[in-house]
Amino acid sequence: VAARDGEVAAGGVQDVSTAAPKANARVVATADGDFDFYVLTLSWSPTHCSSDAGGGRDDDLQCRSGRPFGFVLHGLWPQHEKGWPEYCDTSSPRRLKDSVMREALALSPSEKLVQHEWEKHGTCSGLSQEDYFAAAELAVESVRVPKAFKQPSKPIVTTANAVRRAFLDANPGLSASDILVTCRRNEIGEVRVCLDKELRPRACSREVARSHCGSREARMLDVRGNWPRN
Helix, strand or coil: CCCCCCCCCCCCCCCCCCCCCCCCCCCCCCCCCCCCEEEEEEEEHHHHHCCHHHHCHHHHHHHCCCCCCCEEEEEEEEECCCCCCCCCCCCCCCCCCHHHHHHHCCCCCCHHHHHHHHHHCHHHCCCCHHHHHHHHHHHHHCCCCCHHHCCCCCCEEEEHHHHHHHHHHHCCCCCHHHEEEEEECCEEEEEEEEECCCCCECCCCHHHHCCCCCCCEEEECCCCCCCCCC
């Protein structure tokens, strides 16, 4: 669970472990909400699915559908240089339109998570429901997941520094200051990439960068399609 978020770190139907970056065929309107940059958050699905938090029925699509998910979308979060906005006033409906929910479920396999992401984060983007989730999709497509993390069949013992290095090697457009890796106890939790309002990489704020868990040893559990219900 992300400390800033208090939300389940569920992932997405579009497994970003196997999705290659694509050219931006469509243009999403530049966000005009009151924030400074985005944090794109990709969760390591096995960490979530093996935890107590992943045992609920709302997580069945991600954790017990037979599909082996690796890195998956958690969210696209508007961020200030210090702090972050949440649950903002907006002219868009609080409840997601059915058509938007269907599209969003191609990124995150939990209606509860998708609705939460819109209410807490999307409402602060200055974008419509449609453009916010389109921006999330484009952000995901812009980050290449290293080959070693696509479908590992055995646990990996590594560090956040090593995971960050692998992402930098796979994404020449990223700098070390643009990306960080979090841990949940002794396991890799999430990769977070900082992007400007036009979804271009930028340096993370000092506050965001503090979440990087550095050189301490951590595991990445193997990818599998069915996890026990805790």
